[in-house]
Amino acid sequence: MPTKNAHHYLEVPRQEPVKKRHDLRIQSFGEIYTQYENNMAVSQANRCLGCGVPYCKWQCPVTNHIPEWLKLLSEGNVIAAAELSNQTNSLPEICGRICPQDRLCEGACTLHDGFGAVTIGSIEQFISEEAFRQGWRPTVNVPPTGKRVAVVGAGPAGLACADILVRNGVHPVVYDQQPEIGGLLTFGIPPFKLEKEVVLRRRAMLEEMGVTFILNHRVGKDTSLGQLIEAYDAVFLGLGTYAMRRGNFPGEALPGVHQALPYLVSNIRHHMGWMPDGQEWVQFKDQDVVVLGGGDTAMDCVRTAIRQGASSVTCIYRRDEANMPGSRREVANAKEEGVQFIWNAQPEAILGGTAVTGVRVVSTEMGQPDAKGRRTPQVVPGSEQTIPADAVVLAFGFQPNPAPWFTQYGIDTDETGRVLAPAESQFPYQTTNPAVFAGGDMVRGSDLVVTAVYEGRQAAEGILQYLQAGISQPAAYGNLSGESSPCIR
Ligand SMILES: Cc1cc2nc3c(=O)[nH]c(=O)nc-3n(C[C@H](O)[C@H](O)[C@H](O)COP(=O)(O)OP(=O)(O)OC[C@H]3O[C@@H](n4cnc5c(N)ncnc54)[C@H](O)[C@@H]3O)c2cc1C
Known part of the structure; x- marks a missing residue:
């Protein structure tokens, strides 16, 4: 184990795990970062100053015990580090891979300005991967409550x-x-x-802990929320947001x-061999591709x-690079891989007839900051x-795409369609139907994986308090058949 001295962070520079060469990595869909060797992980963890005011921890949505697990790893105790890491984060091996650490923990690291932040994300990934490799698994140590x-x-x-x-003795059945x-994580990123095998491994661990999964099952179609409210002690909804924003300019419906x-x-389904019958793989080999937007999805x-072998790929975004929402790391990776960026260009129309031929754009310049502090793009006349x-x-x-059945069960949303489930209430993340949390x-x-993890965990705490309070379930709203679904376990 490398010995630590007070100037370790000066002698050992920040070093990320080796990234595969761009010309090689674009030939496959595998993860582009390799994992640390043990000595490198320990040496990088040793760079933590233990500065006493753990800004990294406070900037992490799940308040990971970062300095503590860095210290455990640097002392050679990877299993204890993994135990601690899994206490505050349900998916540390995933967050280590895909959190925007530059905006969160690493951006807040005392070494960030001037010396290079501790590589917290890569070390978080290493700790879990190494512990799994050694056979460690999260365990449940409480008796079942019967709930x-x-x-x-x-x-x-x-x-x-x-x-x-x-982990609190309640049996979750996940639909x-x-x-x-x-x-x-699986059907998007x-x-x-994030290789899908990482998610499948977490599934096996959760099943081992006692979680039941009922898949290919749509609530609102195969089972109603009312049936779930009747059959279970409480319900949690984590349905995501799936209504796609449109550009509202001509040509959006053109073929292509x-x-x-x-x-x-x-592409993921094709890659994993999960393509349903009758659906076609959308692929752009030998095509000139334009992607409109500047976030992580773009x-x-x-x-x-x-990676599909497009002849050219161009990203068009209406603000400048400094004001784009996408992670800096992913923009840098995209540039290395050969993507062209056109900043300050706003799409006006997609052109073509039976097929797309191009995108008409107009140049913009950055105006005054809006209410959120982001500078608004102003169109430059005559620059098409x-x-x-x-x-x-x-x-x-x-x-947000609120389900049509929310109102039937008394689940209120705000004016934008987000479900009302306040963090600050008697039972955190309880919706306007007392038996339903979200x-x-x-x-x-x-938003982000790590904030969804945080809210899922907090809602679970709310549910545990609700169950402990022993409040009897209100009758489900709306017309219920009274029959239980074959998929209610
Ligand atoms: C392309 C893309 C890339 C991203 N990259 C990153 C990244 O690099 N880092 C990051 O931190 N975040 C990233 N995000 C954001 C992140 O993935 C989301 O914030 C996060 O997954 C939200 O978690 P969730 O559990 O709330 O919802 P989701 O992950 O959307 O999960 C909702 C689940 O509910 C299921 N569901 C919905 N309705 C029903 C129903 N009626 N019955 C049964 N099941 C239902 C859905 O099938 C889905 O499995 C990305 C998002 C996208 C789209």
């Missing part, structure tokens, strides 16, 4: 909720309409950021124009198109130009 909770949605929010419930767990999420999902689309394209992907983000993107709006 059962239905969790609807197997995305990060639902998985985190199930994790806390099962999802998809054939596999993970939500956007491309494998070059694709929405980002179906495009990404089609970055995932451009990098997927590059056409960017040629064979295929266009729209990546403008997502809006969290993740459907409550907060599209």
Whole structure:
């Protein structure tokens, strides 16, 4: 083990795990970062100053005990580090891979300005991976309470909720309409950021702990929420946000124009051999591709198109690079992989007839900051130009899509469609139906894996308090058949 001295952070520079060469990595869909060797992980963990005021921890949505697990690892105790890491985060091996650490823990690290932040994300990933490799698994150490909770949605929010419930002796039964767990982790985020085997391994661990999954099962169709409320002691909803924003300009319906999420999902299904009968793989080999948008979803689309063998891939965004929402790391990766960026260009129309031929854009310049502090783009008159394209992907983000059955069961939303489930209430994340809790993107709006994990965990705490209070369940709202569904376990 390397010995630590007070100047270790000066002598050992920040060093990320080796990234695969860009010309090689674009030939496959595998993750692009390799994992640390043990000595490197220990040496990098040793760079932590233990500065006494753990800004990294406070900037982490789940308040990970970062300095403590860095210290445990640097002392050679990877199993204790993994135990501690899994105490505050239900998916640390996943957050280590895909959290925007530059905006969270690493951005807050005392060494960030001047010396290079401790590589917290890569070390978080290493700790879990190494502990798993050595055979460590999270365990449940409490007797069953006999209580059962239905969790609807197997995305990060639902998985985190199930994790806390099962660790407290409550049996979670998780329903999802998809054939596999993970939500956007599985059916959204491309494998070059998160290989799906990582999610499947977490599924096996949760099942081992006592979580039941009922997949290919849509609540609202195969089972009603009312049936779940009757059959279980409480219900958690973590349904995500899936209404795609539109650009509202001509040409969006032309053949050759694709929405980002179906495009990404089609590629993942193809890659994993999960393509349903009758559905076609959307792929852009030898095509000129234009992706509209500047967030993480846009970055995932451009990098997927590059790997599919597109002739050219261009990302068009209406603000400048400094004001784009996408992670800096992913923009840098996209540039290395050959993506062209046109900043300060606003799409006006997608052109073509029986097929797309291009995108007409107008230049913008950055105006005054809006209420959120982001500078608004101002159109420069007379600056129109056409960017040629064979295929266009729209990546403008997502809006809440409240289910039509929410009102039937007394679940209120705000004016934008987000479910009302306040953190600050007697039972955190309880909706306006007392037996129903909610969290993740459907409550907060599209955000991050780690914030969905946080809300799922907090909602589980709310459910545990609610169950402990022994409040009898209100009758479910609306007309119920009274029959229990064959899938209610
Ligand atoms: C392309 C893309 C890339 C992203 N990249 C990152 C990233 O790099 N880092 C990051 O931190 N975040 C990223 N995000 C955001 C992150 O994935 C989400 O914030 C997070 O997954 C939200 O978790 P959730 O559990 O609230 O919802 P989801 O992950 O959306 O899961 C909701 C689940 O509910 C299920 N469901 C919905 N309705 C029903 C129903 N009626 N019956 C049964 N099941 C139902 C869905 O099938 C789904 O499995 C990305 C998002 C996208 C779209």
